[in-house]
Amino acid sequence: MTTSLLTDRYELTMLRAALADGTAYRHSTFEVFTRNLPPGRRYGVVAGTGRLLEALADFRFDDDDLAWLSQAGVVDRTTLDFLAKFRFRGTIHGYPEGETYVAASPVLTVTGTFAECVLLETLVLSILNHDSAVAAAASRMTSAAVDRPCIEMGSRRTHEEAAVAAARAAVIAGFGSTSNLEAGRRYDLETTGTSAHAFTLLHDDEQAAFAGQIAALGPQTTLLVDTYDVAAGVRRAIDVAGTSLGAVRIDSGDLGSLAVEVRRQLDSLGARDTKIVVTSDLDEHAIAALAVAPVDAYGVGTRLVTGSGHPTCGMVYKLVAREASNGMIEPVEKTSPSKASRGGRKTANRVTGIDGRSQSEVLLTGHEDAVAAWRSESGQARALQVPLVLDGAIDSRWTGPYGVRTAASRHERSRAELPRGARRLSDGDPVIPTVNIDLG
C-alpha cells in the first residue's frame, strides 16, 4: 500500500510544469498553519503528526500507481520517471503531537525542493486537519470531565478509517479508552465496551439477557439498563449480578436526573461500588452540565468524531520562502486582499510568565542569528518546533503506540500550562495572543 495517490491531481500537474520549466528543484519552505481558530475556540491541539510520519514512510509511487497516472494522462514521461524514483528527502519540523496552538502557529514546516514538498500538501493537510479537529474537541471534553474518564465511542458516526484516527486523537487529548478495536490494535490503546439494546432485545426478556451477559463476562461487566424501564432494569441488574456489578449504562433520557435516581437505587440495593456510565449525544457542554450528577464515566460518540461543531480546523499549507532564479532564498506571500499571507519562515516560541503560565505565541521571522539572539535573551520562551524528519529520515519515536503516549503527555502538560481561561467552554478569544516579530 502506497499513500502517494491520496492527493490532489494539481500537485502532480504543478510538478510536471515545474520539472519542465526548471523550477522544480528550487529550495522551498512550506508552512502549515490556521488563519484563525474556529470561531469561539480558545486553543487548538496538534494531532496526526505520528500518522503523517507513518504515511510518509509509504509515500512512494509503485508500478500500479505509475501505470494509472500514465493511463489517466495526469503526467508526462519525464514526470513519471521522476515519480518512479521519488522518496521525500527533505526536512520537516513541527509542533510535537499533542501540543496546543493558536492562530498562525506554524504547526509544521516542510523544507526541500519544491518538487518534493508540493507533493505532500494534501496528505499533510488531510491528516492534520482531521486529527487536530477531533483532538481539539476531545480536549474540551476531557477538560469538562475533570477527573472522570471519557470513553471514545464514535466509530459508527464517521468514516471507518477516520474512526481509527479519531480514537487515536481522542486518547492524545485525554480520553481513557476507545470502543474501536482496530485503534486498540494499531496504537495499543485500551479498548472498552458495554452492551447494546440489541443484546437485550435478542433475549426473551431483560432478565435472560442480563443473566447471559453476567455468565459470559462476569459481574464486572457493564449492563445496559434503559431498554424498557430504567428502575426495573437496575433492580434486575443487581438481582442477577449481585452487588459487585461493575457498572450500569444509561443511554437515553435526562441523564442528570436519571443518574441521581439510579445512584440512590444502587446504593439502597447495597451496590455502592457499581458505577454509572452515561452515553447519548454527549458533548463538552453536556459533560459540564453533568458535573454535579453522580456519574462515573462518559461515553462520547458523534460530537467527538465530528469535532463538536468544527469537523475540520482550516489548516493550510503555504509556500513562505523559496530560492529565486538568482539562487537567493526569498520570502514569498500572496498579496490578494482577502487571503493575504505572511512570507518567510517563522520560528515559534511560547512565552511563559513568572506564574509558569503561557502568555503569548511569538512568531519570529528574520535572520537565524537574530532569532537565536532573541531566544537566548528570552529565558521564559519555549521553542515549539522539534525535528520530525531530517533529510528524509523519519524519527520513528513520534510514530506508533509510543508516539501516542508521548503525545498524550505532551498535551496534558501543554494544556496545564495555558492560562486558566483555556478551560472555559464558552466562546471567546484565543487564550494567548499571537505576536509576530520581524527581526530583519
Place this chain on the structure above:
Amino acid sequence: MTTSLLTDRYELTMLRAALADGTAYRHSTFEVFTRNLPPGRRYGVVAGTGRLLEALADFRFDDDDLAWLSQAGVVDRTTLDFLAKFRFRGTIHGYPEGETYVAASPVLTVTGTFAECVLLETLVLSILNHDSAVAAAASRMTSAAVDRPCIEMGSRRTHEEAAVAAARAAVIAGFGSTSNLEAGRRYDLETTGTSAHAFTLLHDDEQAAFAGQIAALGPQTTLLVDTYDVAAGVRRAIDVAGTSLGAVRIDSGDLGSLAVEVRRQLDSLGARDTKIVVTSDLDEHAIAALAVAPVDAYGVGTRLVTGSGHPTCGMVYKLVAREASNGMIEPVEKTSPSKASRGGRKTANRVTGIDGRSQSEVLLTGHEDAVAAWRSESGQARALQVPLVLDGAIDSRWTGPYGVRTAASRHERSRAELPRGARRLSDGDPVIPTVNIDLG
C-alpha cells in the same frame, strides 16, 4: 487486509455472551434508518452501499486479527473458533445507492443469525453515515448549481481515506469530477485540477509561472489569477496563453462581483470561450447566490466533505425482529420513552401521484401476504429495497466503478421524481411524509 476489526469491542463481547447462552443463532432482522433527517433537511441520499459490499467481502478474521483479540482478552476460545470460520452468510436488502430517503426509511435490512448480523453494526453505520452525509450535501449543491458542473476539491479538509469516499459520494450526487487521484483510480472517476498559489509564488513572477504552466500543460489549462491582483492576473493570463486559454480560477474575494469583472475583461480581450472557475468556501447557499454571476464551474471543498453542517446523518442499526426461544419470529422494540423504536420488519414503498411526483414513503409491517396484497393494489407504489447480498453472496453489480455510475443515475432519477420543494435550500420539513401502516 481484513475489515473485521473496524468495529466496536462490544459487538464481540455480545457475540461471546450470545454464543455462551445459546442465543447467537437466533434468526434476527436488523434495520438501518434515521430517526429524523438533520434539522431543516428535506431529503436524504443513500450512499456508501457499494463501499459496504466491498468491505463486506473482506470481513473475515485472519490469524493476526485472532491473535490480537486473544492477547487483548476481548473474547474466549469458543468465540475465537467461531470467528476463525466466520463469513457473513446472511441476506441484505437495501435502498439502491443514490436513492433518496426520509425519516424512518429502512435504507438497509440485514437478516441472518444474531451472531452474523451483530458483527456488522459498526462497519455498516460508519460507511453509510459518512457517505450519505456527504451525498446529501452534494445533492443540495448540484441542485443549486443547476447545469453548471461542480468539482469535488475537499480532500485536504477530511481524513485521507474519508476523502476518497467523499469524492465517490459527491459524484453519486451529481458532481462532475474530483481532484482526488485515488478516488479517480479506485472508482474510475474523472479527475481535474487547476494550479495552486504555491506554483505562482515559486516563480520569480506571475508571468513566469503562467508561461511555465502553459508550456507544460497547454492553453486548455486553468490559470489561477488571484495571487496578487486579479485584473493584472487576467491580463497576464491572456497575454501568455492567448485567447484560447481554457479557464481562469478565482479563489478569494467577492466571487460574484469578481466573476462579472473578470468575464467583462476576458470578453474585452477576445477570450470569449475562456471559462471562469470559482472556489473558496462554497456551499449550496453560496452556489445559489452565484446563479446570476457569469461562473462556469464551482470547486467545492470543506463544506462538501463536512456534510455542509451535518457531517453524519444519524443512521442507527436496530434489531427489529428475532426468533424467540419457542422458535417463533417476533417483532422487538425498545420501550424506553426517549428513544423508542418500532418493531417488525418494514417494507418500504414510494407512492407517486398522477403527476409522477413522489407523494409519501409508506412503510408496511405485517404478514408478507398482506404486504404483497397492499402492493398489488397500489399501482403507484415503487418498492424501494433491492437485494444486495443473498445468503452471503454479494451482488457485485453494486460495487466498483459500475456501482458508482448506477448510483449516480439512480440519484438523478430519484431526485427528479421528488416534489418540487425538494430543491429548496431553506430549512423545512421532509419533502414527503413517512406513513407507517401495520397490516397485522
